[in-house]
Amino acid sequence: MSPLLELAGVDKAFHGAGDTTHACRSVDLHVGEGEVVGLVGESGSGKSTLANIALGLLEPDRGEVRFDGRPLGDWLRREPRRFRSQIQAVFQQPLLALDGRRRVGWSVAEPLRIHARGDRAERRARVAALLDRVGLDPGIADRWPRELSGGQLQRVNIARALALEPRLLVCDEPVSALDVSVQAQILNLFLDIQRDAGTALLFISHDLAVVRHLSDRLVVLYAGRVVEHGPTAAVCQRPQHPYTRALLAASLEPEAAAGAVPEVPEVPEVPEVPGAPADTARDAGPALGAEGLPSEGCRFAPRCPLAEPECRAAEPDLRSLEPGRATACRRAELLVRALG
Amino acid sequence: MSAALLTVSDLEVRYAGARTPAVHGLSFELGQGGSLAIVGESGSGKSTAALALTRLLPRDARVRAGEIAFEGRDLQRLGARELRALRGRRIAMVFQDPAGSWNPTRRIGVQLRDGLRAAGLGDEARGRVLELLRRVGIQNPERRLEEYPHHLSGGMLQRIMIAGALAAGPSLLIADEPTSALDATVQAELLALLAELRAETGLALLIISHDLAVVARVAERTVVLYAGKAVEQAPTGALFSGARHPYTLGLLRSTPRRTDAPKTPLAAMRAGEVAARGCPFAPRCPLAVERCVVEEPGPRRVGASTVACHRAEEVQALAARPA
Amino acid sequence: MSATRMALAGERVRAAARDRRMLARRLWIGGTIALLLVLGAAPGLLARGDPYELHVGDRLEAPSLPHPFGTDEAGRDILDRVVYGARVSLGTAALIVGLAAAFGTAYGALSGWVGGRLDRLLMRVVDLFLAFPYLVLAMAVAASLGRGTASAVVALALVWWPSYARMVRGQVLSLKNDLHVRVARTLGASGGQTLRWHVVPHTFDQLNVRFTLDLGYAVIALTGLSFLGLGAQNPSPEWGLMIANAKSYVFTAWWYAVFPGLSILAVVLNFVAIGDELARQRR
Numbered sequence: 001m002s003p004l005l006e007l008a009g010v011d012k013a014f015h016g017a018g019d020t021t022h023a024c025r026s027v028d029l030h031v032g033e034g035e036v037v038g039l040v041g042e043s044g045s046g047k048s049t050l051a052n053i054a055l056g057l058l059e060p061d062r063g064e065v066r067f068d069g070r071p072l073g074d075w076l077r078r079e080p081r082r083f084r085s086q087i088q089a090v091f092q093q094p095l096l097a098l099d100g101r102r103r104v105g106w107s108v109a110e111p112l113r114i115h116a117r118g119d120r121a122e123r124r125a126r127v128a129a130l131l132d133r134v135g136l137d138p139g140i141a142d143r144w145p146r147e148l149s150g151g152q153l154q155r156v157n158i159a160r161a162l163a164l165e166p167r168l169l170v171c172d173e174p175v176s177a178l179d180v181s182v183q184a185q186i187l188n189l190f191l192d193i194q195r196d197a198g199t200a201l202l203f204i205s206h207d208l209a210v211v212r213h214l215s216d217r218l219v220v221l222y223a224g225r226v227v228e229h230g231p232t233a234a235v236c237q238r239p240q241h242p243y244t245r246a247l248l249a250a251s252l253e254p255e256a257a258a259g260a261v262p263e264v265p266e267v268p269e270v271p272e273v274p275g276a277p278a279d280t281a282r283d284a285g286p287a288l289g290a291e292g293l294p295s296e297g298c299r300f301a302p303r304c305p306l307a308e309p310e311c312r313a314a315e316p317d318l319r320s321l322e323p324g325r326a327t328a329c330r331r332a333e334l335l336v337r338a339l340g
Numbered sequence: 341m342s343a344a345l346l347t348v349s350d351l352e353v354r355y356a357g358a359r360t361p362a363v364h365g366l367s368f369e370l371g372q373g374g375s376l377a378i379v380g381e382s383g384s385g386k387s388t389a390a391l392a393l394t395r396l397l398p399r400d401a402r403v404r405a406g407e408i409a410f411e412g413r414d415l416q417r418l419g420a421r422e423l424r425a426l427r428g429r430r431i432a433m434v435f436q437d438p439a440g441s442w443n444p445t446r447r448i449g450v451q452l453r454d455g456l457r458a459a460g461l462g463d464e465a466r467g468r469v470l471e472l473l474r475r476v477g478i479q480n481p482e483r484r485l486e487e488y489p490h491h492l493s494g495g496m497l498q499r500i501m502i503a504g505a506l507a508a509g510p511s512l513l514i515a516d517e518p519t520s521a522l523d524a525t526v527q528a529e530l531l532a533l534l535a536e537l538r539a540e541t542g543l544a545l546l547i548i549s550h551d552l553a554v555v556a557r558v559a560e561r562t563v564v565l566y567a568g569k570a571v572e573q574a575p576t577g578a579l580f581s582g583a584r585h586p587y588t589l590g591l592l593r594s595t596p597r598r599t600d601a602p603k604t605p606l607a608a609m610r611a612g613e614v615a616a617r618g619c620p621f622a623p624r625c626p627l628a629v630e631r632c633v634v635e636e637p638g639p640r641r642v643g644a645s646t647v648a649c650h651r652a653e654e655v656q657a658l659a660a661r662p663a
Numbered sequence: 664m665s666a667t668r669m670a671l672a673g674e675r676v677r678a679a680a681r682d683r684r685m686l687a688r689r690l691w692i693g694g695t696i697a698l699l700l701v702l703g704a705a706p707g708l709l710a711r712g713d714p715y716e717l718h719v720g721d722r723l724e725a726p727s728l729p730h731p732f733g734t735d736e737a738g739r740d741i742l743d744r745v746v747y748g749a750r751v752s753l754g755t756a757a758l759i760v761g762l763a764a765a766f767g768t769a770y771g772a773l774s775g776w777v778g779g780r781l782d783r784l785l786m787r788v789v790d791l792f793l794a795f796p797y798l799v800l801a802m803a804v805a806a807s808l809g810r811g812t813a814s815a816v817v818a819l820a821l822v823w824w825p826s827y828a829r830m831v832r833g834q835v836l837s838l839k840n841d842l843h844v845r846v847a848r849t850l851g852a853s854g855g856q857t858l859r860w861h862v863v864p865h866t867f868d869q870l871n872v873r874f875t876l877d878l879g880y881a882v883i884a885l886t887g888l889s890f891l892g893l894g895a896q897n898p899s900p901e902w903g904l905m906i907a908n909a910k911s912y913v914f915t916a917w918w919y920a921v922f923p924g925l926s927i928l929a930v931v932l933n934f935v936a937i938g939d940e941l942a943r944q945r946r
Binding site for chain 2: 036042043151179180181182183184185187188191192194206207208209210212213214215216232233236246247249250251253254303
Binding site for chain 3: 055057080081085087089096097099110115
């Protein structure tokens with residue numbers, strides 16, 4: 001069965017004044033029906049660009065994007081409405097995603113209006129049901145966006161995204177702008193929705209802890225390229241790329257960081273790699289831009305404790321050490337051995 | 341225990357025309373070379389509290405405290421000029437948004453020089469600054485000083501900011517969300533750097549953050565703020581392993597863990613208003629009883645924490661229960 | 664984020680004082696608009712007689728109790744004529760600005776939304792119009808269409824629409840990139856729907872300000888044209904025309920030119936002030 005969403009060899013570059021930013025380079029990505037795929041990347045990794053490409057808002061320079069087996073271009077030409085009803089999005093800024101001049105209920109009903117689902121009375125009823133579904137009081141439909149809190153607004157956005165019962169939700173940093181306690185509520189909501197409706201999720205975030213919690217599979221992005229992907233548990237417990245490992249080390253939990261709790265067996269120990277310098281990745285500049293990012297070879301090399309001359313010479317391709325997983329590191333075997 | 345470098349007792353900050361104070365009843369102590377974190381979510385008053393110490397709040401903020409003693413002197417009694425002299429020299433500050441803290445139209449070196457001049461250091465400090473820049477991991481510091489802020493990454497800008505802050509040899513560094521705008525890997529680097537610098541120079545650190553993991557890495561003691569009130573205060577390790585306030589516990593449990601079974605719901609806290617009377621957390625508290633609504637709990641010692649909760653003893657039992 | 668919160672909190676103090684001043688301003692604006700509406704809709708309430716009625720026996724009488732603004736050379740009561748003239752001047756001005764705004768907005772919105780070469784081309788046309796001094800254009804139109812209020816309306820609308828086009832285009836260019844606009848696309852809205860529902864409504868705030876200010880300026884432009892003989896024609900009680908007629912009597916019957924002139928001044932100042940207030944509210 002073909003995956004629900006598939007990106008193959010996607011390239012996208014932006015040409016600014018004087019320099020070119022390669023936001024996505026040869027990205028392969030797929031999301032199966034009902035699957036939750038977590039896309040992790042830091043700033044400049046190209047994850048938001050990928051979100052826009054997946055949604056059909058941007059066209060890739062090279063490569064293909066297919067939804068349900070059909071190329072996006074085909075969908076947008078022949079059946080744009082049907083396409084839009086099956087793939088929806090939730091964005092990072094809850095307030096900006098809503099039209100401030102419209103009441104909440106109007107915005108939530110908008111997809112129904114656009115796709116001519118039901119008359120006004122039916123739409124009202126559906127909006128009330130949707131708001132209830134996301135844990136909000138249906139009376140909120142008469143309020144203005146600026147009157148609501150961040151958490152409430154994001155729920156409204158989710159309600160709107162669910163209006164047409166999409167098969168895939170693309171979530172671009174949906175909880176990053178929220179407080180920790182609110183974040184937890186919204187993550188639970190996503191879990192809920194995924195379980196109840198079997199909606200597939202492409203969940204994009206810079207926060208590994210968050211992504212880890214929701215996803216069946218993880219895709220790790222660095223400097224516009226996929227550097228590792230595989231089942232969540234496997235990638236987190238036995239990372240096969242130095243960047244993944246650095247990310248894991250950087251996202252320590254409070255107890256472990258405070259040294260308050262002795263080693264919990266399930267927490268992956270990330271030991272020194274024999275012969276390598278200190279564990280932490282050195283900050284050599286922004287992920288993308290003039291500083292620090294090489295223009296050839298493995299982009300992570302300047303920060304990599306395992307880097308060797310051949311790493312800097314040519315960019316490694318993705319390869320599979322185990323079925324269902326892949327890594328773009330020449331020295332992955334070394335890493336795997338060290339981790340045991 | 342070294343003599344207290346900074347003692348704050350009963351800090352209250354109230355904005356003119358506001359019904360409730362932004363911060364009230366906040367007391368804590370920071371020893372020489374020690375480190376303290378103030379943790380809270382948005383609206384908790386954590387940044388307000390930090391800025392209030394050195395009178396950096398807007399004019400309509402009324403700051404009152406039993407005492408704000410720094411190196412033995414009550415900061416409230418100092419005149420504006422004396423306070424200015426302290427800021428930059430003895431008390432340094434680093435803020436959240438690296439890009440926003442720099443003037444985009446002037447070179448880094450020029451801005452650093454101006455900052456140092458304001459702190460009373462002349463151009464002879466340049467050598468010291470370059471040395472500090474190298475120490476914080478900036479290669480080629482001379483070149484970096486010639487650049488404009490938009491050429492450098494957030495991580496680098498923060499490092500330069502820290503170097504500049506330390507040039508005058510302060511005894512206290514107040515850092516307000518210093519790593520929130522940075523990537524996780526860069527954040528880890530920066531926190532490690534702060535820890536090293538503290539060890540080398542005996543610098544005391546007051547760090548404000550919403551991120552428990554950040555706090556866990558750098559702070560010896562942590563104060564948890566909710567609606568402007570310190571709900572719990574304890575050595576960091578004890579706080580995390582044995583929280584005594586339902587809010588602290590709730591925060592800890594809201595964080596996704598490696599050890600969680602995949603795709604299980606988090607123990608999220610109930611949403612709710614801040615109560616105007618009684619305990620402000622009562623509307624959201626799983627342990628709230630009649631007394632909590634009526635009587636605001638005062639701070640008391642329970643275990644290793646100083647906590648403001650009527651039922652603090654029962655919080656650990658709550659922790660043992662599944663989500 | 665916390666810095667913003669603090670700044671907002673500090674604003675509360677100043678806001679209380681501002682609220683009182685704002686209430687005063689709002690009452691005054693409301694009063695002015697009410698007066699204008701009355702003048703426009705029911706001038707009969709304020710005037711006491713027929714502005715066209717001739718009383719040749721009473722010509723050029725100084726202001727007195729029966730004729731507070733005096734009479735003109737045909738014996739017509741000037742107060743009556745000023746009151747009825749309000750409807751003509753303001754009504755025509757509103758029509759002009761309304762036409763210009765409607766067309767200019769549509770033009771500019773489309774241009775900004777579509778972008779690219781079409782946008783550049785459309786803006787060149789706008790530049791062309793903007794290059795013309797309004798009087799020259801008005802005279803050219805009057806020459807081809809004949810004199811009268813109608814040609815004045817056409818001429819001035821032609822003069823005015825380009826600045827609306829330019830303003831709205833600029834706004835649309837910026838609004839295009841807003842998140843909620845992008846979201847509308849993901850929901851399946853067509854370009855036209857997105858433009859109509861999500862982009863154009865956000866230009867209304869600025870449009871309101873512009874419209875109000877322009878009303879005042881349009882009155883001046885219109886009265887100017889009438890003064891030159893290109894706009895309203897006799898016996899219309901249009902203010903500019905009245906001033907033109909008063910030219911010969913400036914030294915003998917000062918009231919004839921002064922009262923219509925003061926009316927123009929009062930109206931224009933009011934509109935400018937209202938527009939200013941609207942702009943301030945937008946912050």
